Amino acid sequence: MSRPATSDVDLLREADRPGFTEHLHAGAVRWDLVHPFPTSARGDRAAREVVAVLRALVDPEQVDVTRELPDGVLAALGARGYLNLAGGPDTGGHGLGHREVFDVVEAAVAFCPAVGLAMAVDNALGFSAYLPVLPDGPLREWVRDRVAAGVVSCTADTEPSGAHNSGRSTTATPVTGGYRLDGRKIHVGNAPAAGAFVVTATLGDELRLVFVDAATPGVTVTARHDFLGLAGFPNGSVELQDVFVPAEQVLVEPKHAGRLTPVSTRLVVLGRMHLIAAPSLAFARLASRCAASFVNRRAIDGRALGDYPEIRRQLAVAAADVFAVETVVEWSLADHVAVNPLYEQLAAKNIASLAAWRVVDRALSVMAAEGLETAGSKAGRGADAAPLERVFRDARAMRVSGGVDFQLDNWAGRHLLTGYYEGAAVPDVVPDFSALTLSHRNAGHARFVADQARRLASACAELTARYPREELFERERTVILLSRVVNELVAMALVLARASTEDRQDLADVFCASASSRVHDAWRELGADEPDYARIALGLLAEVAP
Incomplete structure (x- = not known):
């Protein structure tokens, strides 16, 4: 008799710990799970130490020109335990928590993307990441020896x-x-x-x-x-x-029906925080600061650029996106005891990479030709050598790496709908955010999140009642748009919870105003009659066929 297979949905659920997004899927906004908003130990000190070491090993501008790292850089980082940041001293590691590892990776990427991403790969999906989940025995000892030796x-x-x-x-x-x-x-x-x-x-x-x-x-x-x-x-x-x-x-692992094995699936979900969210946040911060610095030193016909309402709007929306990514990261990597953050970790990849792309794209428009110009070219004419052109190239990769954004939405949307095919009920509850301290506008955003969660649950229940599973999953655009609604609502809820705890009302308001517009756009597309995309695509495919 063959063994029953687990699924990816099984791996994301935990019977003894409720998940915020899991409840939101069913139409319930559990504010009590996200407020007060948690905080974690930060890795600022370790980040400064790593960047100081990198300054002696790497010239980031030279790396961008030659497209190569100097020989031996990763081996040197391995010898210092920087490829094993979460591991204990017994394996040459630094004993950092996930949030601290994130801070180190973000700082390294901000200094030199190639080095920072290489560090992220090893810490997220290298031997040091697998070691804690391996059973005792020869394999664990074999892997441990290589981790301790700093092997890349x-x-x-x-x-x-x-x-x-x-x-x-x-x-x-x-x-x-x-x-x-x-x-x-x-x-x-x-x-x-x-x-x-x-x-x-x-x-x-x-x-x-x-x-x-x-x-x-x-x-x-x-x-x-x-x-x-x-x-x-x-x-x-x-x-x-x-x-x-x-x-x-x-x-050897239990039989699994997903694309990866059980161990690698969980590692990938968490690993994307370091592989994608950390670089995305680094790029978003850099772009936001590049744009603000540019605005500070420019004027049009004697009027300061920062005096124009649209410029202020562009800068504010970018700052709010950075705040939102910070918030999702802080929540996803907090030391939760009673809450399961796996669904938020899954959503974080697209939340972070798409927000970073919006920030970088806006910064490029604000800076105009100076944003398109390379850092080397600007330095050569004595201008501020802000590397936005490089950041633009790098940030776009985050939407592809770790799973192309729309395909990851497709995968996550299937998880969402699977719960309904398995009997998820729409809870008859009134969301209570009275414990949150919110401005009048942000209270309106909180009500919007609750209303849209109910709308999401009703739509999922109606769709899964109307279509068999495989037929609905073939309607990929529907699945993708539902997933995008989830991501926006999750980000809004977390931002509001953090705003209440830390009194960051203005940033939360700006982010939620933009996010609610994206939610409305998704519903509008879901309800619209579709053009004949297939006919055009098939014609193009025939045209280029050999």
């Missing part, structure tokens, strides 16, 4: 056929004493510098995580990938040909 590591999952396929063509074939690994992986962060890999491979009808030493015969980094942004970030493809792996280096 990463996860190799994406294949040439695409990142969203459920199957893997890379195979683990049983042989005497272990397995033979064959396949090819691409877009592997840290691959050119890695001394060890976690490889996803098909074993029979299941996916397995295989822990591989890069020096094993048959393992070859065959190419370096270069991208629109993130110049110098070590990324490449890995060939695996007749690679022998001892049996104890394959992690």
